[in-house]
Amino acid sequence: xxxxxxxxxxxxxxxxxxxxxxxxxxxxxxxxxxxxxxxxxxxxxxxxxxxxxxxxxxxxxxxxxxxxxxxxxxxxxxxxxxxxxxxxxxxxxxxxxxxxxxxxxxxxxxxxxxxxxxxxxxxxxxxxxxxxxxxxxxxxxxxxxxxxxxxxxxxxxxxxxxxxxxxxxxxxxxxxxxxxxxxxxxxxxxxxxxxxxxxxxxxxxxxxxxxxxxxxxxxxxxxxxxxxxxxx
Amino acid sequence: xxxxxxxxxxxxxxxxxxxxxxxxxxxxxxxxxxxxxxxxxxxxxxxxxxxxxxxxxxxxxxxxxxxxxxxxxxxxxxxxxxxxxxxxxxxxxxxxxxxxxxxxxxxxxxxxxxxxxxxxxxxxxxxxxxxxxxxxxxxxxxxxx
Numbered sequence: 588x589x590x591x592x593x594x595x596x597x598x599x600x601x602x603x604x605x606x607x608x609x610x611x612x613x614x615x616x617x618x619x620x621x622x623x624x625x626x627x628x629x630x631x632x633x634x635x636x637x638x639x640x641x642x643x644x645x646x647x648x649x650x651x652x653x654x655x656x657x658x659x660x661x662x663x664x665x666x667x668x669x670x671x672x673x674x675x676x677x678x679x680x681x682x683x684x685x686x687x688x689x690x691x692x693x694x695x696x697x698x699x700x701x702x703x704x705x706x707x708x709x710x711x712x713x714x715x716x717x718x719x720x721x722x723x724x725x726x727x728x729x730x731x732x733x734x735x736x737x738x739x740x741x742x743x744x745x746x747x748x749x750x751x752x753x754x755x756x757x758x759x760x761x762x763x764x765x766x767x768x769x770x771x772x773x774x775x776x777x778x779x780x781x782x783x784x785x786x787x788x789x790x791x792x793x794x795x796x797x798x799x800x801x802x803x804x805x806x807x808x809x810x811x812x813x814x815x816x817x818x819x
Numbered sequence: 820x821x822x823x824x825x826x827x828x829x830x831x832x833x834x835x836x837x838x839x840x841x842x843x844x845x846x847x848x849x850x851x852x853x854x855x856x857x858x859x860x861x862x863x864x865x866x867x868x869x870x871x872x873x874x875x876x877x878x879x880x881x882x883x884x885x886x887x888x889x890x891x892x893x894x895x896x897x898x899x900x901x902x903x904x905x906x907x908x909x910x911x912x913x914x915x916x917x918x919x920x921x922x923x924x925x926x927x928x929x930x931x932x933x934x935x936x937x938x939x940x941x942x943x944x945x946x947x948x949x950x951x952x953x954x955x956x957x958x959x960x961x962x963x964x
Contacts, residue, residue, distance in 0.1 A: 607898045720901045
């Protein structure tokens with residue numbers, strides 16, 4: 588299952604109830620050389636993830652291909668916040684609560700600039716929060732998140748002699764703090780170098796912690812400055 | 820001819836019909852996806868027709884269901900924003916504001932205004948696309964990416 592870390596391999600699942608926004612995000616992602624699957628609801632997203640998510644890659648050698656779905660890995664979920672039924676936040680929660688799905692980075696989009704909403708999502712484990720409409724420059728920010736997780740999974744599959752079920756997060760706590768601060772300032776390329784040297788895992792817990800402490804300028808500053816710029 | 824097209828587009832911007840987002844759409848268009856902008860705009864028309872109809876029906880009810888209206892308008896605002904339909908978007912914002920304070924007359928008035936803006940936008944954008952089609956690939960070659 589060890590895949591080379593190239594952009595062509597990154598598969599993004601985009602969730603949005605608006606047909607226009609689905610088309611837009613699809614084009615944005617494909618322009619950035621990502622593979623894209625779009626769905627129009629949170630429940631369809633979970634269905635898609637459930638059928639051939641990380642659980643299959645992590646725990647089984649054989650490739651299972653249930654029904655019509657091919658077995659593909661999802662490297663990132665990007666979801667609209669405001670959707671009927673299951674909101675993007677609900678979807679985020681479900682993913683982060685699932686032992687098998689929680690490592691998939693989730694990114695939220697919203698047309699509304701509501702700071703409390705943003706904080707809530709980030710606290711729940713979203714990697715980033717984008718204001719709609721999305722731009723190419725926003726999509727370029729997705730790559731580091733996918734690379735981190737991909738490398739993490741490769742290590743899980745190939746490197747770690749210990750139990751694979753154990754979350755990487757728990758193991759790497761000691762190296763987490765300083766490294767994650769530094770990593771957040773890296774570009775995607777140098778991040779790649781950095782991660783091959785350090786134990787790459789950008790500890791999710793640390794990310795969240797520094798978020799709460801307000802120590803994560805790379806996370807908050809670009810988002811909030813985007814917000815102020817975009818408020819018309 | 821290209822200059823005419825560019826002027827046309829500039830006018831649409833100057834008059835506030837379109838904003839930055841439209842340019843973003845154009846930048847996503849390339850040889851592999853030569854009709855991207857038109858495809859998106861066509862989707863927008865279809866989606867807008869549905870929303871306008873639903874809003875119209877909802878406005879005929881008495882009393883008005885403001886929360887439903889606001890929800891419909893939120894969708895309309897979102898899609899308008901996604902294609903750069905600036906004026907339509909601002910009418911949507913106004914409408915939502917009326918919903919928030921429960922101003923039925925305001926909603927109905929703004930909706931009429933919104934439909935007008937939408938119709939005007941459609942016309943102007945269609946003219947623009949027609950012209951662009953006539954010019955063809957030459958126009959694209961001239962645009963610096």
